[in-house]
Amino acid sequence: MDKTYVVGIDIGGQTSKIGIVDARGTVLIQSSIRTDTHTDAKLFVKDLCAALNKLILEVGGIANIRGIGIGAPNGNFYTGTIENAVNLTWGGNTAIPFAKLMSDKMGVPVALTNDANAAAVGEMTYGAARGMKNFIMITLGTGVGSGIVINGEVVYGHDGFAGELGHTTAVRNNGRQCNCGRTGCLETYASAIGLARTAREWLDSSNESSVLRNIPENITSKDVFEAAYQGDVLAKRIFEYTGKKLGESFADFVAFSAPEAIVLFGGLARSGDLLLKPIEESMNANLLHLWKNKIKIIFSQLKESDAAILGASALAWELK
Amino acid sequence: MDKTYVVGIDIGGQTSKIGIVDARGTVLIQSSIRTDTHTDAKLFVKDLCAALNKLILEVGGIANIRGIGIGAPNGNFYTGTIENAVNLTWGGNTAIPFAKLMSDKMGVPVALTNDANAAAVGEMTYGAARGMKNFIMITLGTGVGSGIVINGEVVYGHDGFAGELGHTTAVRNNGRQCNCGRTGCLETYASAIGLARTAREWLDSSNESSVLRNIPENITSKDVFEAAYQGDVLAKRIFEYTGKKLGESFADFVAFSAPEAIVLFGGLARSGDLLLKPIEESMNANLLHLWKNKIKIIFSQLKESDAAILGASALAWELK
Known part of the structure; x- marks a missing residue:
């Protein structure tokens, strides 16, 4: 079966949004979890994946998912880490291998960058900067x-x-x-x-x-x-x-x-x-x-309520 | 026969330098002509090509030349033009198709950009920015x-x-x-x-x-x-x-x-x-x-007397 969907995740200081997106930039389904109720990155990843798995089941299972794109404060595209993100309760003064934690748990490729870079990719893929x-x-x-x-x-x-x-x-x-x-x-x-x-x-x-x-x-x-x-x-x-x-x-x-x-x-x-x-x-x-x-x-030109998810999801189309 | 050499040309307001360079970044031979004694771009190109042909003969003829790189004020890499270069006596308020004039006369590919971009390519190819x-x-x-x-x-x-x-x-x-x-x-x-x-x-x-x-x-x-x-x-x-x-x-x-x-x-x-x-x-x-x-x-790390020629010449290695 073709892998027709991607996942977009926007990590915010208070709330993290999750959505499943098709190639036309439609957010098929979305949810969110609290970010700031966690103090441990691994436990946050566990809860995030649980919420994500619920959505994935509704679109036919992980076989339909091409990859996951994540926009996060201080996200580093090269290393897949979130580095010294003091605005995240579980960020602290360290480099968290967030992309690896996610891909280990989900079994699909994960790309991560900061939110503004994700927004740029989103605009280029679905929005005002197409072409x-x-x-x-x-x-x-x-x-x-x-x-x-x-x-x-x-x-x-x-x-x-x-x-x-x-x-x-x-x-x-x-x-x-x-x-x-x-x-x-x-x-x-x-x-x-x-x-x-x-x-x-x-x-x-x-x-x-x-x-x-x-x-x-x-x-x-x-x-x-x-x-x-x-x-x-x-x-x-x-x-x-x-x-x-x-x-x-x-x-x-x-x-x-x-x-x-x-x-x-x-x-x-x-x-x-x-x-x-x-x-x-x-x-x-x-x-x-x-x-x-x-x-x-x-x-x-991205709808504001969808933009963060769309931006992050667009990263996943570029995964090799 | 392998095309083993490239030509670097640095167009300056007063003098234009020409050199023939090998893959190690050695300027094998060089000369120069006055830029500011010309008021017509085509006549300048004619004299430049005459001087260049003399050098090319000394390294075995045009069959040995892979291409020509040119660094020029207001040089545009995409179009190969020199645009509104008021510091050139033959520049004026127009776009001169300099790369095309040169390639038509010389029969080899020509790349052109401004002098600072040429310097960057030179430094990356032969100098302090290698790697x-x-x-x-x-x-x-x-x-x-x-x-x-x-x-x-x-x-x-x-x-x-x-x-x-x-x-x-x-x-x-x-x-x-x-x-x-x-x-x-x-x-x-x-x-x-x-x-x-x-x-x-x-x-x-x-x-x-x-x-x-x-x-x-x-x-x-x-x-x-x-x-x-x-x-x-x-x-x-x-x-x-x-x-x-x-x-x-x-x-x-x-x-x-x-x-x-x-x-x-x-x-x-x-x-x-x-x-x-x-x-x-x-x-x-x-x-x-x-x-x-x-x-x-x-x-x-480029020798100052060779740097302008080297930078321009480095462009020519990248010609397809």
């Missing part, structure tokens, strides 16, 4: 992740950890402190959390009126979006600033790999033109002449 | 050029013009004006001309004593090197500043492609530790933890 050989995926979530595709292949680099564009420098002097230990990282300005941080800083440092002042507790990027959408001037300026920072960085990324497009994914990417316009404006203002108005900025 | 699959070549000459190698292949990008790292932003606000029209480009700080510019600015803006004040005319990077080498404090600080700017940018480049090494080439690279120490220090201070003290900064 593209050179593009950069930027995920705008609580952090800023990236997956770089050159000549149709994800760039993993010498050690498997290439593509950390959220940790390139957006502000060189007196930049914001980043969780990674550096300062001025793009992520501290352009993630959902970075945008909310801009809002709080600007509200604190001026008396400008804004509906954002009515929000009692911690302002979120969603609050800023809604305010901007309703025409709040300060909120709109926060989006302009965030887009400007992204566009400036994008110009440097283009100078590196001359992509056909930059694909945006994640919560902030749902802001549409509020973010897109300032990105395009500042990117083009900073590009070399030869690239001005030639680099497309596009949005992911 | 490396992931590295970045940085040429520190009158400008800052770059050739990026990922998975053993030069990155050309969607349009053939990837790898313009000299035109990434080193200084975001109030950066120096660059010839490219942008401001703050790495090239304006870290090229030989950029370093001399730092010297002039710093001499003008302070009264600090320095042997550089004794130089009657335009200060060059060589003057600054000699002063620093002799212990001049200001000159040493100029090298520290230049290295700091390079190291900061290198940290961003590493976040992109996670190379095994960054290879330095060109006039400024001869400054040795004066430049290397501050580069390493600032790169490591700016890298994510996972890369700290793991990325090698090394110098080109």
Whole structure:
């Protein structure tokens, strides 16, 4: 029998999603388990495989499964390990041979990479980057992740950890402190959390009126979006600033790999033109002449609820 | 008969060098013609081929030549054209089908790219990057050029013009004006001309004593090197500043492609530790933890007088 399906697994800090996907990118069936109730990687793998086996039975058994793709924080494609993933309760300061643990238990090949690289493969296989050989995926979530595709292949680099564009420098002097230990990282300005941080800083440092002042507790990027959408001037300026920072960085990324497009994914990417316009404006203002108005900025075409599973699953089609 | 040799041609603004190279990277014979005495590309090609044919006769004729590799400003690998090369007297605002003009005249395959990409291929074929699959070549000459190698292949990008790292932003606000029209480009700080510019600015803006004040005319990077080498404090600080700017940018480049090494080439690279120490220090201070003290900064191992020919010639070995 043909092996017609692949499995996509997205390991998140709180929840891990599992799905079975066909060649057209349809998630046939999915479920999830808690990630953070485990402190031991092997026990987590055991529970994950139990949940997965239930799904596999419903599509006719393991004989139908070509392979498993996994997107995980600090996932290393070359070694199949999850390394020093401090955001995972069972991650710790070690390298967990996650792909091997899974393939030993399931008896099918397993590929593993980080979530942003998985998203790039997903977009190339099922989404907005279909047919593209050179593009950069930027995920705008609580952090800023990236997956770089050159000549149709994800760039993993010498050690498997290439593509950390959220940790390139957006502000060189007196930049914001980043969780990674550096300062001025793009992520501290352009993630959902970075945008909310801009809002709080600007509200604190001026008396400008804004509906954002009515929000009692911690302002979120969603609050800023809604305010901007309703025409709040300060909120709109926060989006302009965030887009400007992204566009400036994008110009440097283009100078590196001359992509056909930059694909945006994640919560902030749902802001549409509020973010897109300032990105395009500042990117083009900073590009070399030869690239001005030639680099497309596009949005992911994967359904958000399926995207993490789809991205991870796409890795499995490439398994030899 | 085996086709045992390749031709390397380096097109420079003033002079173009031609050489015949064997598989070990020995330049068997070389010559050069003036580039800037021509205003017509076809006539230049005619003279270039005449000079090349003389060399080819001396190694037994065209039957011994496998192919021709050309490094040229604004050379596009995909199309074989030299595009908008304003520094070439016969370049102008057009795309010259240089590879085709050459292959039509010579009857052997021709590959063409820009000089920094050619240098990267040369280093990978004959030099310091032999055996490396992931590295970045940085040429520190009158400008800052770059050739990026990922998975053993030069990155050309969607349009053939990837790898313009000299035109990434080193200084975001109030950066120096660059010839490219942008401001703050790495090239304006870290090229030989950029370093001399730092010297002039710093001499003008302070009264600090320095042997550089004794130089009657335009200060060059060589003057600054000699002063620093002799212990001049200001000159040493100029090298520290230049290295700091390079190291900061290198940290961003590493976040992109996670190379095994960054290879330095060109006039400024001869400054040795004066430049290397501050580069390493600032790169490591700016890298994510996972890369700290793991990325090698090394110098080109190609003999400077042969390097341009060798780099271009290496392209020809890859011709199918």
